[in-house]
Amino acid sequence: MGELVLxxxxxxxxxxxxxxxxxxxxxxxxxxxxxxxxxxLREQVDTAADLAExxxxxxxxREPLAEIRSAxxxxxxxxxxxxxxxxxxxxxx
Numbered sequence: 001m002g003e004l005v006l007x008x009x010x011x012x013x014x015x016x017x018x019x020x021x022x023x024x025x026x027x028x029x030x031x032x033x034x035x036x037x038x039x040x041l042r043e044q045v046d047t048a049a050d051l052a053e054x055x056x057x058x059x060x061x062r063e064p065l066a067e068i069r070s071a072x073x074x075x076x077x078x079x080x081x082x083x084x085x086x087x088x089x090x091x092x093x
Contacts (some may be wrong), residue, residue, distance in 0.1 A: 015023050 011020055
């Protein structure tokens with residue numbers, strides 16, 4: 001609190017009593033703009049972090065997706081039929 005009083009006194013003597021309210025309004029406007037920029041920057045950083053997480057998840061899915069894309073259903077069916085044992089000969093009773 002003492003620092004604010006000291007700043008007010010210095011401003012009063014340096015800027016002058018006539019221009020001090022305008023200077024305070026200008027300073028408040030600058031502070032408001034800086035807060036807006038900080039909020040915008042924080043939002044961009046959060047968005048970038050979210051995008052990094054999405055990219056990491058996509059990288060984890062690339063290998064299984066590549067396996068699915070390279071799958072040949074006809075070959076899988078042929079291999080499945082090769083595994084089936086041949087039918088036993090029919091006997092008449």
